[in-house]
Amino acid sequence: MTVTGFEFFGKYTETTPTKGKEETVEKAKKDAVELAKNSFFVNRVIKDEVKKLISYIDLTTLAGDDTRSRVEKLVDKALAPVSNDKSLHCGAVCVYPARVKDVVNHLKTLGKKINVASVAGGFPSGQYHQKSKLLEIQLCVEDGATEIDTVISRGEAIDGNWQAVYDELKQQKDACKDAHLKVILATGELQNDENIYKASWAAILAGADFIKTSTGKETVNATLEVAYIMLKAIDKYYKESGRRIGFKPAGGIKTVEEALGFVALIKIILGDEWLTPDLFRIGASSLLDNVIKAI
Numbered sequence: 193m194t195v196t197g198f199e200f201f202g203k204y205t206e207t208t209p210t211k212g213k214e215e216t217v218e219k220a221k222k223d224a225v226e227l228a229k230n231s232f233f234v235n236r237v238i239k240d241e242v243k244k245l246i247s248y249i250d251l252t253t254l255a256g257d258d259t260r261s262r263v264e265k266l267v268d269k270a271l272a273p274v275s276n277d278k279s280l281h282c283g284a285v286c287v288y289p290a291r292v293k294d295v296v297n298h299l300k301t302l303g304k305k306i307n308v309a310s311v312a313g314g315f316p317s318g319q320y321h322q323k324s325k326l327l328e329i330q331l332c333v334e335d336g337a338t339e340i341d342t343v344i345s346r347g348e349a350i351d352g353n354w355q356a357v358y359d360e361l362k363q364q365k366d367a368c369k370d371a372h373l374k375v376i377l378a379t380g381e382l383q384n385d386e387n388i389y390k391a392s393w394a395a396i397l398a399g400a401d402f403i404k405t406s407t408g409k410e411t412v413n414a415t416l417e418v419a420y421i422m423l424k425a426i427d428k429y430y431k432e433s434g435r436r437i438g439f440k441p442a443g444g445i446k447t448v449e450e451a452l453g454f455v456a457l458i459k460i461i462l463g464d465e466w467l468t469p470d471l472f473r474i475g476a477s478s479l480l481d482n483v484i485k486a487i
């Protein structure tokens with residue numbers, strides 16, 4: 193099985209149509225990020241834009257001391273985060289594999305539904321046998337997870353073994369069955385922009401429904417700069433294939449302004465069609481409280 197598509201989709205350095213010799217990928221990235229940071233509604237924090245953030249949030253708890261009661265409270269909050277507006281709810285709840293059953297059972301008790309995401313497949317390091325990664329995904333799906341957030345093998349990516357990265361993710365996608373697959377690139381550990389771009393491709397070509405920046409456990413997690421690179425890959429793939437892939441920044445996104453910066457960058461690179469929970473999520477454990485304060 194070969195990684196089909198790398199040669200077809202070109203290199204990161206070719207992602208910017210040159211407007212002249214000064215137009216480089218670095219300058220194009222800097223310009224887009226600056227534009228996003230200074231976009232109209234980031235500076236003025238328009239309430240409607242802020243309210244929409246709630247629907248994008250994968251409300252997350254990924255702690256060693258997570259308990260059933262903590263997870264049940266997370267579900268309650270994700271289902272009805274704003275007491276005086278019952279129409280608002282988060283995009284998903286995101287928990288460790290061992291807690292999926294607690295989410296599913298609580299939803300059954302409440303008679304409610306919400307996407308149930310789990311970080312399965314060797315989270316957060318990815319340094320596990322492929323067999324155990326696949327079993328973890330299989331068990332989560334059997335427990336009722338509807339979305340799997342899995343990690344790539346950073347070691348293989350850094351060594352440029354893209355076939356191995358692709359092959360593992362293809363098997364993990366198959367293990368998901370009907371569950372959606374979000375692939376975490378752990379961009380903070382991929383060492384350079386070219387690796388981030390190629391890791392985006394390996395994930396997309398292996399069947400990812402979303403590509404996600406980070407586990408939240410790296411030293412550097414979601415930034416607008418890495419988001420730019422990943423969005424360029426999503427954009428090029430859409431232009432070549434007609435298929436839209438979702439984007440999920442995660443890790444360290446705590447303020448409304450930070451979250452709206454990602455919204456603005458998506459508007460700039462992909463357009464408003466992506467601003468739906470089916471194609472855009474934010475992995476965050478503390479952003480929701482700040483959004484609620486701002487509306």
Ligand SMILES: O=C[C@H](O)COP(=O)(O)O
Binds near residue numbers: 406407475476478
């Ligand atoms: O998506 C999952 C991330 O771990 C959330 O990171 P955070 O706790 O910094 O919001």
